[in-house]
Amino acid sequence: VVGTTVNGTGTGVLGDTKSFKMVKSGAYYYLQDDTRGKGVHTFDAKNRTSLPGTLWRSTDTLLDAAYDRAAVDAHAYASQVYDYYKDVFGRNSFDNNGAILKSVVHYGRNYNNAFWDGTQMVYGDGDGTTFTSLSGGLDVIAHELTHAVTERTSNLIYRNESGALNESISDIFGTLLEFHTNNNPDYLIGEDIYTPNTPGDAFRSMSDPTAYGDPDHYSKRFTGTGDNGGVHINSGIINKAAYLLAVGGTHYNVSVTGIGNEKMGQIFYRANTTYFTASTTFSQARAGLVQAAADLFGANSQEVNSVKQAFNAVGVQ
Numbered sequence: 001v002v003g004t005t006v007n008g009t010g011t012g013v014l015g016d017t018k019s020f021k022m023v024k025s026g027a028y029y030y031l032q033d034d035t036r037g038k039g040v041h042t043f044d045a046k047n048r049t050s051l052p053g054t055l056w057r058s059t060d061t062l063l064d065a066a067y068d069r070a071a072v073d074a075h076a077y078a079s080q081v082y083d084y085y086k087d088v089f090g091r092n093s094f095d096n097n098g099a100i101l102k103s104v105v106h107y108g109r110n111y112n113n114a115f116w117d118g119t120q121m122v123y124g125d126g127d128g129t130t131f132t133s134l135s136g137g138l139d140v141i142a143h144e145l146t147h148a149v150t151e152r153t154s155n156l157i158y159r160n161e162s163g164a165l166n167e168s169i170s171d172i173f174g175t176l177l178e179f180h181t182n183n184n185p186d187y188l189i190g191e192d193i194y195t196p197n198t199p200g201d202a203f204r205s206m207s208d209p210t211a212y213g214d215p216d217h218y219s220k221r222f223t224g225t226g227d228n229g230g231v232h233i234n235s236g237i238i239n240k241a242a243y244l245l246a247v248g249g250t251h252y253n254v255s256v257t258g259i260g261n262e263k264m265g266q267i268f269y270r271a272n273t274t275y276f277t278a279s280t281t282f283s284q285a286r287a288g289l290v291q292a293a294a295d296l297f298g299a300n301s302q303e304v305n306s307v308k309q310a311f312n313a314v315g316v317q
């Protein structure tokens with residue numbers, strides 16, 4: 001819509017208060033942020049599955065009803081992910097040309113998932129037991145938006161090893177968003193929205209993928225056809241390598257010197273946007289990450305050595 005920017009405030013999925021930009025047009029206020037790129041727009045699918053639904057409209061700037069919570073987080077967290085890519089990597093939205101960030105909430109009925117469909121981020125409300133509204137997890141939103149970045153850069157094929165690499169990159173930046181914004185950061189994925197009645201669990205772990213049945217070494221990779229050849233399963237191998245690269249540690253008797261989250265993120269961002277291609281395998285990813293680290297820190301740097309150690313530790317040469 002065409003209108004004037006105003007400040008909105010609201011309650012998120014976890015009951016936390018946050019502020020965001022809205023546009024006032026006539027008598028209504030919309031979840032439209034005109035201050036970031038070409039805009040951040042949040043829609044309401046009204047529990048149906050036609051997309052994108054309608055641009056979120058309110059009669060005031062206070063979104064504190066239960067039905068508003070999913071939209072508040074989708075809008076505020078999408079803005080935070082926009083700011084991260086702009087401030088940290090100088091990337092203006094997923095297309096690096098300010099593309100409008102579209103989010104849709106209240107998709108379907110009790111829909112226990114979320115996805116990037118090539119045009120927008122779509123979030124279900126969950127069934128209230130296995131999941132609560134999936135836009136309530138900053139790591140989930142950054143995960144989905146990173147699929148858009150990957151699609152516009154390496155465009156890693158969403159199947160087998162390139163797909164698991166695609167998945168891991170999304171988990172990595174989902175996690176880096178939590179640390180960058182200091183939003184209860186951890187190396188778990190989906191902890192804020194998974195099993196709302198059970199604290200401390202998640203559906204994936206980067207620090208210990210085996211905690212949720214995912215492999216933490218190449219010798220344990222899934223070779224079946226399910227899950228597009230295990231894209232959400234074998235991502236554990238790269239997730240573990242990324243965790244070790246950032247934090248350090250000894251894994252299967254291989255010691256890795258940690259270099260910190262920021263440098264790990266820089267290396268993965270540069271590799272994904274410069275060296276990875278649609279068909280990049282785990283082994284080729286190692287080479288691309290080594291090259292990215294060399295570009296950033298020098299061929300004989302600790303960072304380069306730590307990338308090699310991390311991939312040795314998960315059995316990828």
Ligand SMILES: O=C(O)[C@H](CCc1ccccc1)CC1(C(=O)N[C@@H](Cc2c[nH]c3ccccc23)C(=O)O)CCCC1
Nearest residue numbers: 112113114115116134140143144147167190203227232
């Ligand atoms: O973006 C993705 O990789 C996932 C997209 C899944 C999807 C793909 C195509 C159509 C619909 C849904 C969504 C997320 C995901 O990892 N989903 C996993 C785990 C999961 C979520 N909800 C589930 C319900 C049942 C089984 C598994 C799941 C999956 O779909 O495998 C990412 C972060 C949070 C949810």
Ligand SMILES: [Ca+2]
Nearest residue numbers: 139188189190
């Ligand atoms: Ca997390």
Ligand SMILES: [Ca+2]
Nearest residue numbers: 194195196198
């Ligand atoms: Ca839980």
Ligand SMILES: [Zn+2]
Nearest residue numbers: 143147167170
């Ligand atoms: Zn994903």
